[in-house]
Amino acid sequence: MASPVVEVRDLVKKFGDRTVLNRLNLDIGRGEFVALLGRSGSGKSTLLKVLAGLDQEVEGTASVGGTVSVAFQQPRLLPWRKVWRNIVLGLHQDNDRAVAEKALAEVRLSEHADKWPLTLSGGEAQRVSLARALVREPDLLLLDEPFGALDALTRLAMHRLVEDLWRTHQPAVLLVTHDVDEALVLADRILVLGEGHIVAEHVLGQPRPRKAADHAEVRSRVLADLGVTEGAPA
Numbered sequence: 001m002a003s004p005v006v007e008v009r010d011l012v013k014k015f016g017d018r019t020v021l022n023r024l025n026l027d028i029g030r031g032e033f034v035a036l037l038g039r040s041g042s043g044k045s046t047l048l049k050v051l052a053g054l055d056q057e058v059e060g061t062a063s064v065g066g067t068v069s070v071a072f073q074q075p076r077l078l079p080w081r082k083v084w085r086n087i088v089l090g091l092h093q094d095n096d097r098a099v100a101e102k103a104l105a106e107v108r109l110s111e112h113a114d115k116w117p118l119t120l121s122g123g124e125a126q127r128v129s130l131a132r133a134l135v136r137e138p139d140l141l142l143l144d145e146p147f148g149a150l151d152a153l154t155r156l157a158m159h160r161l162v163e164d165l166w167r168t169h170q171p172a173v174l175l176v177t178h179d180v181d182e183a184l185v186l187a188d189r190i191l192v193l194g195e196g197h198i199v200a201e202h203v204l205g206q207p208r209p210r211k212a213a214d215h216a217e218v219r220s221r222v223l224a225d226l227g228v229t230e231g232a233p234a
């Protein structure tokens with residue numbers, strides 16, 4: 001892989017006596033879209049926190065070549081700042097309304113610039129959160145179950161939006177999800193976390209959009225990796 005944006009080598013993360021990540025290795029290429037699946041408690045969010053630089057008490061190395069933005073399941077907007085000010089919060093040009101408006105147009109929320117976050121729907125708030133992440137033009141975008149709290153139709157619309165934004169901005173993406181179908185639609189590569197490290201990798205075919213039929217076989221294999229009997233929820 002030419003100059004990976006993420007290089008993780010023998011990463012170990014312990015909480016007290018408990019080893020959550022155990023000699024984990026991972027490379028992500030520039031502009032690559034990777035989905036990370038794993039059973040509840042397998043350490044997905046822990047890995048994202050390490051990559052975001054929020055947890056540095058680890059053994060091994062986790063290097064990121066460039067800037068990182070994170071979007072979480074909960075949008076985490078500041079309720080006392082209008083939507084546009086949330087987007088540019090902390091940027092060096094954080095009074096730059098034009099920057100915020102461009103980002104809002106990209107997530108199709110132009111008319112919401114002057115609203116308060118608490119007046120937004122869940123899907124709208126999540127789009128603001130994406131705009132805030134992308135306005136920093138990150139080399140790596142970490143998405144921690146960003147669509148998990150949304151209804152099914154909104155989630156489908158978000159998938160299309162994220163794919164558009166990914167094509168426009170071309171960050172590498174690491175998406176944590178419980179939804180195998182979401183991973184199949186969005187990712188170039190699906191990784192399965194178990195026993196503290198990557199236990200399976202599935203490379204998905206190009207070009208996009210792939211056909212549903214092409215997904216069926218990979219879907220079965222990912223579910224088997226997760227120890228889920230097909231037909232049962234992951």
Ligand SMILES: Nc1ncnc2c1ncn2[C@@H]1O[C@H](COP(=O)(O)OP(=O)(O)OP(=O)(O)O)[C@@H](O)[C@H]1O
Nearest residue numbers: 015016020038039040041042043044045046047178
């Ligand atoms: N700050 C902490 N202190 C102690 N234990 C923690 C801490 N953070 C996470 N853990 C433990 O580490 C394990 C992995 O947690 P993590 O949140 O990374 O899992 P996950 O795969 O993201 O789970 P889920 O899919 O349910 O969100 C869990 O057993 C959790 O209880």
